Amino acid sequence: MTEQSLGVLGGMGPLASAQFMLRLTLLTDAARDQDHIPAVLWSDPRVPDRTAARIAGGEDPLPALLRGIRGLEAAGCGAIAIPCNTAHGWFDAMQAATPLPILHIVDAAEAELLRLGVTPGPIGLMGTAGTLAMRLYQERLAPRGWTCLVPDEAEMTRLVSPGIAEVKANRVAEAYAPLAEAAQLLVARGARAVVLGCTEIPLGIAAGPALPFPVCDTIDGLARAAIGWAGRAASHPM
Known part of the structure; x- marks a missing residue:
């Protein structure tokens, strides 16, 4: 079982990130605080719109995504989950920029x-x-x-x-x-x-x-993947 924290690159949008943290907690097989997964949420709603960037020539979100990854690296995280599907359009560039595994949604x-x-x-x-x-x-x-x-x-x-x-x-x-x-x-x-x-x-x-x-x-799928990474498999289907 790893003791490293899970990094959550969020804010896309903020409510979805909050729901991911809720589901991560509820799906973890835990009886006390100390049984839960250490996690760091980087919730930055300032990341430029991913759909606008891809189909309408909007601002590139990659610099903001990499800034969040650097923050999670500095916090000592051992893996990264991104509870935003569209952000995975930049998955390869993000994965190439960090040694941490990024769990693919x-x-x-x-x-x-x-x-x-x-x-x-x-x-x-x-x-x-x-x-x-x-x-x-x-x-x-x-x-x-x-x-x-x-x-x-x-x-x-x-x-x-x-x-x-x-x-x-x-x-x-x-x-x-x-x-x-x-x-x-x-x-x-x-x-x-x-x-x-x-x-x-x-x-x-x-x-x-x-x-x-x-x-x-x-959201649940990514939460279960994060729980699997952390070695705390849920024993109930909440």
Whole structure:
């Protein structure tokens, strides 16, 4: 069991980072404070918008991401988790800049799907326009037998992007209806499960009735990956 701290490169957005810390705590098999994982949260909401950078010529977020990584290195962390899917578009550059292992959220999502009993095949994928444009999930999962069905442009404009924006604006309850509708449309097209591939989306989906099909919460998946790194495997499915 490592005694090094987990570094959490967060703030993208702040509520998703806070939820990651909550789930990291609740999913850890612990009976007292000292059984939990030492963690350092670097929550910097000033990181430039990742989707705007990728598809609209916005400011490059990489310098801010590397600044956070340097801070986590200085804090003595032994690994880094990034509870933001779109930021993984800069994964290779971040990993090349640090000797610390960065836990990849797509790998964590795949492990979460398998934990839920979903085997390779057609899955729905919801995420930011940046995540979908970069094909982060498609390119990493296709060689392993997964096929990603994604919302069309009209569904992104009407449902997914507004739902994400509601969570970022702290209007979580208002995010449920559009996000749930988008997920249901993917299942109607043949998805056997839906990956909530933006860490704001699980917060919106959790604000209403449970959906009647498997959903992969990438916050939970990344938290379980971090727990596995730390050697504190959860013994309960909270």
